[in-house]
Amino acid sequence: MERSIQTVLVLGASGTIGSLAGGLLAQNGFRVYFLSRHTAGSLKGLERAIAQARSEVIARNIICGDYDGLLAEGCEKADWILECVAEEAAVKQAMYERIEPYRRPGTLVSSVTSSLVLEDLPKGRSSDFQKHFLSTHFYNPPGKMLACEICGQSRTDPSVVDFMADFLESRLRRVVIRVRPTAGFAGNRIAFLLFAWITELAEVYGVEKMDYLIGPYTGRIMAPLATIDLVGLDIHQAIIQSLQKHTSDFLHHKLVLPDYVRRMIEAGHLGRKAREKGGFYRRLESGKYEYIDPKTLDYIPSFQPHVRFVEEAKQLIHLGRYWEAFDTILRAEGTEADIVKQILSAYLAYSYGLVGEVTEPSVGIAGIDKVMSAGFNWAAPSVLVYMLGGREKAAKLLSGQGFEVPAALQKDTACEQYPFNAGKYFPAK
Amino acid sequence: MSSKPVYILGGYQTDFARNWARENKHISAMMREAYEGSLAVSKIEPRDIQSAFVGNFAAELYCRQGHLGAFFVDFDAVFKGLPTSRFEGACASSALAVLSAMAHIQAGWYDCIAVVGVEQMKTVSPAEGGDFLGTAAWYERESAGIEFPFPKLFGKLGDVYEERYGLDDRHLARIAAINYGNAKNNPNAQTRDWFMSYDHACQKGRYNVPITGRIKVTDCSQVTDGAVCVYLASEAFACEYAKRLGQTLETIPRIAGWGHTTAPIEFAAKIAESEGRPYVLPWTRKAVLDAYRRAGIRDCWDLDVIETHDCFTTSEYMAIDHFGLTEPGQSWKAIEEGVIEMGGRLPVNPSGGLIGCGHPVGATGARQLLDAFKQVSGTAGGYQVDGARRAATLNIGGSATTNVVFVVEA
Numbered sequence: 001m002e003r004s005i006q007t008v009l010v011l012g013a014s015g016t017i018g019s020l021a022g023g024l025l026a027q028n029g030f031r032v033y034f035l036s037r038h039t040a041g042s043l044k045g046l047e048r049a050i051a052q053a054r055s056e057v058i059a060r061n062i063i064c065g066d067y068d069g070l071l072a073e074g075c076e077k078a079d080w081i082l083e084c085v086a087e088e089a090a091v092k093q094a095m096y097e098r099i100e101p102y103r104r105p106g107t108l109v110s111s112v113t114s115s116l117v118l119e120d121l122p123k124g125r126s127s128d129f130q131k132h133f134l135s136t137h138f139y140n141p142p143g144k145m146l147a148c149e150i151c152g153q154s155r156t157d158p159s160v161v162d163f164m165a166d167f168l169e170s171r172l173r174r175v176v177i178r179v180r181p182t183a184g185f186a187g188n189r190i191a192f193l194l195f196a197w198i199t200e201l202a203e204v205y206g207v208e209k210m211d212y213l214i215g216p217y218t219g220r221i222m223a224p225l226a227t228i229d230l231v232g233l234d235i236h237q238a239i240i241q242s243l244q245k246h247t248s249d250f251l252h253h254k255l256v257l258p259d260y261v262r263r264m265i266e267a268g269h270l271g272r273k274a275r276e277k278g279g280f281y282r283r284l285e286s287g288k289y290e291y292i293d294p295k296t297l298d299y300i301p302s303f304q305p306h307v308r309f310v311e312e313a314k315q316l317i318h319l320g321r322y323w324e325a326f327d328t329i330l331r332a333e334g335t336e337a338d339i340v341k342q343i344l345s346a347y348l349a350y351s352y353g354l355v356g357e358v359t360e361p362s363v364g365i366a367g368i369d370k371v372m373s374a375g376f377n378w379a380a381p382s383v384l385v386y387m388l389g390g391r392e393k394a395a396k397l398l399s400g401q402g403f404e405v406p407a408a409l410q411k412d413t414a415c416e417q418y419p420f421n422a423g424k425y426f427p428a429k
Numbered sequence: 430m431s432s433k434p435v436y437i438l439g440g441y442q443t444d445f446a447r448n449w450a451r452e453n454k455h456i457s458a459m460m461r462e463a464y465e466g467s468l469a470v471s472k473i474e475p476r477d478i479q480s481a482f483v484g485n486f487a488a489e490l491y492c493r494q495g496h497l498g499a500f501f502v503d504f505d506a507v508f509k510g511l512p513t514s515r516f517e518g519a520c521a522s523s524a525l526a527v528l529s530a531m532a533h534i535q536a537g538w539y540d541c542i543a544v545v546g547v548e549q550m551k552t553v554s555p556a557e558g559g560d561f562l563g564t565a566a567w568y569e570r571e572s573a574g575i576e577f578p579f580p581k582l583f584g585k586l587g588d589v590y591e592e593r594y595g596l597d598d599r600h601l602a603r604i605a606a607i608n609y610g611n612a613k614n615n616p617n618a619q620t621r622d623w624f625m626s627y628d629h630a631c632q633k634g635r636y637n638v639p640i641t642g643r644i645k646v647t648d649c650s651q652v653t654d655g656a657v658c659v660y661l662a663s664e665a666f667a668c669e670y671a672k673r674l675g676q677t678l679e680t681i682p683r684i685a686g687w688g689h690t691t692a693p694i695e696f697a698a699k700i701a702e703s704e705g706r707p708y709v710l711p712w713t714r715k716a717v718l719d720a721y722r723r724a725g726i727r728d729c730w731d732l733d734v735i736e737t738h739d740c741f742t743t744s745e746y747m748a749i750d751h752f753g754l755t756e757p758g759q760s761w762k763a764i765e766e767g768v769i770e771m772g773g774r775l776p777v778n779p780s781g782g783l784i785g786c787g788h789p790v791g792a793t794g795a796r797q798l799l800d801a802f803k804q805v806s807g808t809a810g811g812y813q814v815d816g817a818r819r820a821a822t823l824n825i826g827g828s829a830t831t832n833v834v835f836v837v838e839a
């Protein structure tokens with residue numbers, strides 16, 4: 001069947017991901033319906049899309065409205081319905097039921113979900129609906145984070161996934177990662193396990209110390225707890241709970257939501273969105289930050305951590321001497337060095353360990369490499385192995401930290417390739 | 430052209446979208462990444478390199494760091510004592526480094542030289558950066574106390590065209606749209622993920638702010654951090670290198686021709702000089718003709734692709750007629766007929782140019798040479814011009830004060 005996309009209907013266009021993914025489509029010349037419960041919300045989404053494009057001309061391609069007014073027209077005209085409504089199965093299913101009478105046979109329907117069970121979402125819908133249903137998981141903000149995970153469920157026509165992968169790559173400039181329909185897909189599964197682990201360690205060593213130790217110099221644009229603040233602690237909780245419920249693996253016991261994090265959420269310390277209430281960090285008027293004390297939930301001033309091997313590694317990275325920096329980390333001893341080595345090892349053990357479960361075994365580490373760099377701005381696992389001095393050194397590190405060396409790491413060749421432009425994932429901070 | 434040819438063995442460009450100040454990196458880290466990447470790409474060995482020539486405009490101002498050549502010796506233990514030099518000619522700094530490297534190779538001083546172009550510009554505010562760039566003009570007369578002097582100077586270039594030949598700003602918008610469009614195919618281009626369209630480039634508003642006169646934000650090249658390392662070699666070395674790679678000398682691109690002129694530094698003096706003459710910038714035209722003559726080519730139609738200096742849309746507009754794609758003052762014809770687009774008769778700036786790929790001032794000349802190398806060696810990837818065998822570059826410093834043209838062929 002000849003498929004083409006000219007018109008897209010975005011459901012949930014008042015939200016960040018709906019408006020920005022919809023904006024991307026408008027930027028690329030597609031006609032896009034921005035629908036949400038109220039037109040005012042859709043118009044707010046339009047403003048967000050304009051700000052992302054830094055151009056008002058994209059508004060010509062966007063039609064804003066609400067479900068009551070434009071749902072039938074949008075469904076009838078759309079070649080692709082992109083659902084970005086609240087991350088609750090019941091809400092999504094109700095929306096699918098609502099659009100089905102208006103949807104033309106053959107129209108693609110995708111959800112931005114990554115944490116719900118994809119198999120369950122289109123249940124009760126027609127066979128044609130289910131054949132054309134898949135997940136397109138955009139990363140936020142899509143203007144800057146190019147990753148898009150994609151997968152169907154058991155009844156999805158495989159040619160629909162192929163078509164969408166090609167469309168996303170060639171027309172929307174996405175870095176497409178084909179994943180298997182497991183909760184959290186690849187990116188969130190790996191990143192949030194590490195986030196959870198670090199929140200647990202922060203209870204012992206403190207927020208500032210953990211973000212200092214596992215800071216950008218270890219291969220990420222933003223430190224982990226600062227990233228949770230950006231995502232929102234409530235979202236973090238929802239993802240952790242979904243992963244706890246729907247996944248099972250050798251690090252499942254590290255998928256924790258410490259009690260102090262629950263108390264933070266109850267008290268409204270949700271991160272950046274909570275503004276003056278803060279999250280792990282709270283920004284002062286001076287522009288400086290305070291850090292929450294996991295024991296008391298009071299904010300405490302910075303104590304300016306200073307650990308010798310960390311400072312030495314950062315100085316080497318400042319000069320572009322990445323390999324020497326990681327050699328410094330590997331040679332370091334003591335509690336702080338053990339923490340850094342443990343987290344780096346966990347990242348590699350988990351990433352390589354999930355090859356075949358979250359992505360197809362035939363692609364090796366490539367899919368996970370792509371999502372971690374284009375979805376999280378983290379150094380890809382294979383790049384980290386290269387920086388550590390290669391497969392053998394990485395395997396030794398993992399063994400030393402009590403991890404089994406995954407088969408996918410043992411036979412990986414991606415980590416032998418010179419990592420062009422990888423320095424951008426290692427800020428000297 | 431001297432009877433001794435100079436060959437290009439390849440090189441590497443850093444990702445021009447990066448912000449190295451935000452990464453808290455020293456300018457030498459950028460040079461180091463360009464150098465290390467270039468080794469991996471070109472298969473040159475550190476022991477092959479006999480000298481390093483660094484092109485840079487204003488690291489003293491942007492980074493409080495001079496003497497950049499000295500950093501090169503830190504990149505490998507075998508470089509202890511390596512002779513290095515630094516070259517400055519505003520936006521043409523690294524083209525001057527290339528010219529000097531060629532002369533040293535032709536004189537028999539060295540057989541293989543690493544030419545590094547580098548600039549780190551995102552260390553300061555746009556206004557301060559604009560003031561630094563003003564030193565590429567006659568600062569006292571053209572820049573002191575003036576906000577963003579260069580957009581004003583190149584806006585005046587458009588005004589001169591308008592006065593002498595007529596100029597429709599929609600043609601400038603088309604140049605911007607083409608260059609941003611080309612940049613989308615270049616994985617190292619600064620603007621590869623930015624939105625741009627002809628309609629947006631035509632529009633004035635909060636997202637396309639007029640800077641001065643006819644120059645809007647979309648008419649300007651970018652403030653860019655970037656470095657490029659490219660290797661130049663003698664015939665003897667290129668022969669040995671080709672053998673090492675299992676190739677023949679004929680497959681190694683060479684610099685077939687060059688042109689180098691210096692016009693009066695003050696823009697008004699340039700324009701006064703060209704009054705009543707066909708070309709608005711005759712010294713730029715002379716550099717082009719010198720390069721054609723040395724390369725033994727008749728005119729631009731013997732070229733397959735051009736990488737030109739589009740610091741502003743007006744400078745590319747100027748380059749189109751100065752390269753000879755049209756009669757003087759008729760650049761609009763090449764734009765309207767699609768000549769300069771990918772797939773056109775003579776594509777200009779497949780890389781995206783300074784507007785799309787980015788403009789790390791002191792690195793631009795080396796970047797253009799590397800892109801010319803990629804085109805004629807068929808390694809330009811998504812922005813490859815099919816079958817390209819001969820390319821030209823134009824790198825200008827100041828308001829077309831220093832003009833350097835290369836013709837590269839394989």
